[in-house]
Amino acid sequence: MPEPEFPERPALAALRARRSHSRVTEEAPDREELEYLLSAMSSVSDHSALKPWRIIEIRGAGREKLGKALAKANGTSKDKGIAKAMRAPLVLAVVVSPKKSSKVPYWEQESVASAVAHYLSLLLHEAGWGTMWRTGDAARSKKIRKAHKLEKHEQLLGWIYVGGVRERDRRVKRRKPLDMERHLSRM
Ligand SMILES: Cc1cc2nc3c(=O)[nH]c(=O)nc-3n(C[C@H](O)[C@H](O)[C@H](O)COP(=O)(O)O)c2cc1C
Numbered sequence: 001m002p003e004p005e006f007p008e009r010p011a012l013a014a015l016r017a018r019r020s021h022s023r024v025t026e027e028a029p030d031r032e033e034l035e036y037l038l039s040a041m042s043s044v045s046d047h048s049a050l051k052p053w054r055i056i057e058i059r060g061a062g063r064e065k066l067g068k069a070l071a072k073a074n075g076t077s078k079d080k081g082i083a084k085a086m087r088a089p090l091v092l093a094v095v096v097s098p099k100k101s102s103k104v105p106y107w108e109q110e111s112v113a114s115a116v117a118h119y120l121s122l123l124l125h126e127a128g129w130g131t132m133w134r135t136g137d138a139a140r141s142k143k144i145r146k147a148h149k150l151e152k153h154e155q156l157l158g159w160i161y162v163g164g165v166r167e168r169d170r171r172v173k174r175r176k177p178l179d180m181e182r183h184l185s186r187m
Pocket of ligand 1: 018019020021132133134135136157158
């Protein structure tokens with residue numbers, strides 16, 4: 001089917017070009033850039049504006065701590081756990097931090113945190129960084145909860161691994177077109 005002739009728009013272009021990067025270089029956005037990108041999250045659709053999310057920035061020695069926790073949670077060697085955490089210079093743990101509300105159930109609040117993870121990944125991609133959202137069986141384990149100092153009511157949505165894009169990964173990945181019969185219907 002020919003592409004419809006819509007004018008190109010930055011959000012559309014960024015989303016179409018987005019891809020995950022399982023391997024990245026040792027460069028990473030600094031705290032200032034991270035704050036700048038995160039400041040846009042005030043625009044995420046959010047019932048009652050509860051802001052039910054937070055991000056934990058994991059770099060340097062923090063990655064070692066994460067790696068040890070991953071090893072314990074997965075029952076693997078310390079080295080294997082640390083190697084996992086070292087796959088990117090910056091790891092962002094995305095936390096659903098639900099607020100008490102008679103109007104907004106947990107699932108709606110998790111949707112907001114999930115949107116933050118998606119938008120943040122997209123903005124990082126647009127800024128030229130490589131990202132990959134990862135979870136795994138350990139993500140909701142007690143050991144991982146403890147390492148992240150999660151409160152009882154909080155849940156981890158996974159980690160966004162962030163780093164520089166390798167030269168060989170710079171080309172835009174072609175995607176299979178979506179089947180609109182399946183994804184768009186009418187009532
Ligand atoms: C909530 C969530 C958790 C994910 N966990 C993993 C994971 O643990 N391991 C993995 O290889 N991919 C995981 N993925 C998928 C990757 O982030 C990525 O989307 C996938 O490799 C496809 O690449 P693409 O984003 O370029 O299409 C997860 C995605 C989401 C949304």
